[in-house]
Amino acid sequence: MSEQAAFLFDLDGTLIDSVYQHVLAWKEALDGEGIELSIWRIHRRIGMSGGLLINILLRDTGLELEPARIERIGRRHAEAYLRRVGEIRPLPGARELLAALTDAGIPWAIATSGRMETAEPTLGMLAIPAGVPIVTRDEVRRAKPDPDLFVTAAERLGVDVRSATVVGDSVWDMLAAQRARALGIGLLSGGYGTEELDRAGAYRVFDDPEGMLAHLEELGGRR
């Protein structure tokens, strides 16, 4: 394993401005099953594994559901999200940041708690070069805050995850980074506050990919 610096990116809220559509798609999926939950509670669970998200939200409401219903809520979420995908755009600086890393020969990958079904339409907005590893929830046993997604992404790059930096917008990214012994950079573009990301272990926090790009050289972003 190389000790080369590498960047492992979350997708939703980190590279793509899609968190609020995911939130309302989960809300719609839960409403459809007669489960009433405040929207901010859903927002604070976005970025973790969908199965875990549903389980924890249900525990909050005192409900317990059979696997078939959890599966159905996940499917309703995917449908509701894909209906909204046309209004979704990359975050400012996302394409430029990835291109800067590629140009500098610094390895990077994408690791998302989402499934390929919902990730694919927005991945297409990022002009990702061939050969960049993209790890989705379909490929690992456990999604965030477990470290599996980032560990797998680092393996595909051939780098030691302990020399990599995770970039994410959610507390779950920062916790997964700590569990993988990677560094974590937090971005505010998913709607968490600075202090929430700090407390979860972020060593730097920026507004969005554009803000991170302006500081890339301070972050190991040199060849």
Place this chain on the structure above:
Amino acid sequence: MSEQAAFLFDLDGTLIDSVYQHVLAWKEALDGEGIELSIWRIHRRIGMSGGLLINILLRDTGLELEPARIERIGRRHAEAYLRRVGEIRPLPGARELLAALTDAGIPWAIATSGRMETAEPTLGMLAIPAGVPIVTRDEVRRAKPDPDLFVTAAERLGVDVRSATVVGDSVWDMLAAQRARALGIGLLSGGYGTEELDRAGAYRVFDDPEGMLAHLEELGGRR
């Protein structure tokens, strides 16, 4: 002016679970005018005066717009929000909290940066007794974070605003409370983080109206 304790409530995100719909309605209104803005930046401006929100967002983007266009964006927002209003519900404990205050004979009012046009459909969900003052953006020169809305609400109750407690979900509520020399209670139900509300001057922070109701006696909530 009486020095009786009184509670002055914000509406959206404080009593009604409507912040995320407002956010995406502003997004749609700005997109409709060809103005691209990240959604989290809109979220962080929700709760302030709509005119101020548009002005500051435009300054962030380096644009400056004539009043007619600002007016048009506001109208598009109202239309987009009213289209979503059917999916909106009161927050957990909102009706119970207001009823507990009414039963205890503690004066309370609602003061919202929104206009009556967008507030009315959700006010109807709260079973507000006759005589409770409701102050909207239409009635004051300046909305939050200026203190006018809360000052006017206290006047209508016949209480000194300096003995009142403002309850809100946004940094703008807490800042307006400070400017009025009222106390501020922050609720997480609008999607801000605890520390953001703390830093803006909240003296207590709860999850939502239900969380506040459980602590009402500690907050001056006795006859």
